[in-house]
Amino acid sequence: MKKRLLSVVLAVAMTAGLLIGCGSSSSAGSNGKLYVYNWGEYIDEDVIRQFEEETGIKVIYDMFETNEIMYAKLAQDTSAYDVVCPSDYMIQKLRENDMIQPLNFDNIPNVKNIGQQYFETSKSFDPENKYSIPYCWGTVGILYNKTMVDDVVDSWNILWDEKYSGQILMQDSVRDAYMVALIKNGYSQNTKNASEIEKATADLIAQKPLVQAYVIDQVRDKMIGEEAALGVIYSGEAIYTARENPDLEYVVPKEGTNVWIDSWVITKGSKNVENAEKWIDFMCRGDIALKNFEYITYSTPNTEAQKNIEDEDIKNSKVAFPDLSTMKVEAYQYLGEDGDKLYADEWMKVKSAN
Amino acid sequence: MKKFFERLYLGILLVFMYAPIVTLIVLSFNSSKSRARWGGFTFKWYLQLFSDEAVASAMINTLSIAVLATIISTIIGTFTCIAMIGLSPKLRSLIMGVTNIPMINADIVTGISLMLLFRFLHISTGFNTILLAHITFNIPFVMLSVIPRIKNMNFYVYEAALDLGATPVYAFVKTLLPDLVPGIVSGALMAFTMSLDDFIITYFTKGSGFETLSTLIYNEVKRGIQPEIYALSAIIFVVVLVLLMVVYRSPSSKSKEK
């Protein structure tokens, strides 16, 4: 019997090897490599291919789900990736911990396409605009299915409505989950006040039985597939999800929300700095930013791309390009090691509650 | 009557084991992305799968790590088992005690401990670190299946061969090794299976831009399951099953040979 099993195994291995052998084409770059670390579903893959063709650089592209996962990976070894796309507060943390390096803007001429106001906003986490170049920005809000929700959705409180038990998707990310609970209570999303955070913890624990699942990128597919009625989601998904399922609508609650910018940074340990600069420059190109925007539908800070959006509805869309002056928004700040630890411990309480 | 219930029980368990897999295979032909709706028959997920370089390289990575780890761990494991014959029983049981650790220990602890080691030694994680990790957890499977064979080995034939003028190596290969082969084979087989199936240890010892099938699927699942993955599981399952059938249904002379 054992002899036979072995022959089976070997045969499987060989067949599989053959199958795969035909499928893979080696496209090793002649101009070296580039390790890119970006959010999941956050780029048009054609753009990567186009970059490889134009520059001869081989891109190794990995994806992360949350800023925290990204940080844990880089903290192990900052040379693991060359160019990364974290959010505002995490850029501040990376900068303060000396894990990213200043950019040489001379090598990134296309940076001129990025709207000046986005650099102004960036100053909250990158005071001298030395380390980061904006890639996408947006808000956090509620995506709901009009056929499954009868109430008016305009407040975070609906995520605590028992009517929707088992129909709610929460973000499986510390800061986003706490932002919802803190703002609902009228607190700042950057609070370090222990009793305010504890109140938010209690609310999140009270909400837990109503939550179907804590997910991140899956919110999109689950909402499209009508697995859930309400989900906390980033504004960039609104256009895409509405296109796939017209019953879905994105709302920014009246209590206010978080506004975020994800920006490109180059790691301290990067072994391919030049290629990383080329990558950022490429991403800032008007045509590329537009192509990317049309695919991922996250708001682009690229004025060149904004100008050339063909679809007038999207060009003037309040969802894709919200007027922030009409909303109560705030950006996350890095809360320091103690702040991070406090939130991490409290979040663990929520996640391990019954 | 008893026979009937026995068959029924076997049947129910087989359905439990295989019905989910069959469902996946059916879904892999569903042109609708939704799992709840049948949108017609299609091969497009298979075509997409074959043009997907990420899956192809994950497959190659998985197989090459499994094959290399199996070969290396089988050699080291067997060699060590033979060497241990001459050691004092105390030392032998000490070695076996240590060898048992990765088998008994939780994968998550093994994975983390190796990650800490590689980090400490500043070895950048990737193919090499996964391979080292897999060899480490495979050696025990080899040793544990070779050792019982060594216990039953007949040394008199070996001694006789030496008396008749054979060199030790020749005598070993001719007299003792054949006894060991079944143990070595089943150990290698276990090692290969464990290596193919491993997720947790690989997850902690892999580096940037390097995926095996397990880690690739885990990432995909977190982003929402794409039907290509159904196609992938269908292929893996069918290949394993068909080969098994072929071996078992081959001319009965083969089964008598045993």
Next chain:
Amino acid sequence: MKLFKDKKTSGLMSSPYIAWAVIFILVPLGMVLYYGLTDNAGSFTFQNVARIAEPGYMKALLRSIELSLISTLICFILAYPLGLILSSMKLQRDTFLVTLFILPMWMNFLLRTLTWMTLLEGKGVINTVLTFLHLPTINIINTPGAIILGMVYNFLPFMILPIYNALSRIDENVINAARDLGAGQLQTFLRIILPLSLPGIISGITMVFIPALTTFAISTMLGGSKILLIGNIIEQQFTQVYDWHLGSGLSIVLMIFILINMIIENLADKEGGTF
């Protein structure tokens, strides 16, 4: 046997593996102990291990123990009769049948788990069929029930194999002797078959219990990240929270459990290696 190799060459020949085992087994475990028993500044502390007593972590540990015990029990209840049936079929095809039961092991572990995600989802396959038949739908995805199901499905082959091996190794003459001496079926089973298959049972229990106790993938995939097991918590310390000291400290707690398990197994099975 002494003629085979003198001690010196034996020592020399085993030294590569001994070195390997020290570097890749003992040193890494030492590092877990080091991280687990120090704080950020590198000074000794018992804090990381002691934090298991905090309600959140304790709850996760107790839940892990509960779910893995239930899964192990179910696996045993399913596998033992199967082992009896398979070992009683002294036919050529029994090996094929046995292989059929362990075949899913060759499909990737995550694919096996993913299958149940697809089946159990709110609008998944099972509910679609139930709705079509006008039956009430089931909602066990993201509950402990789904995790138990995932554990049983994944680890059942690990229970079947050792039990079958132990049962099929029982000498039939022993059973016949018992019968001849007047033992009834139940008596034969309780006094002969069960004790003789005990090593297989214990081996099976360890092989199911430990992976179930320490898993994090199954609970993430089938629990919707709502149900944290101790494995999830340790994993998150390394991949999200970036607190290696706490992660290692909690790993030490797990190692204690494993150690207890190892001792029990060693007591029951002095032979070693039931495979």
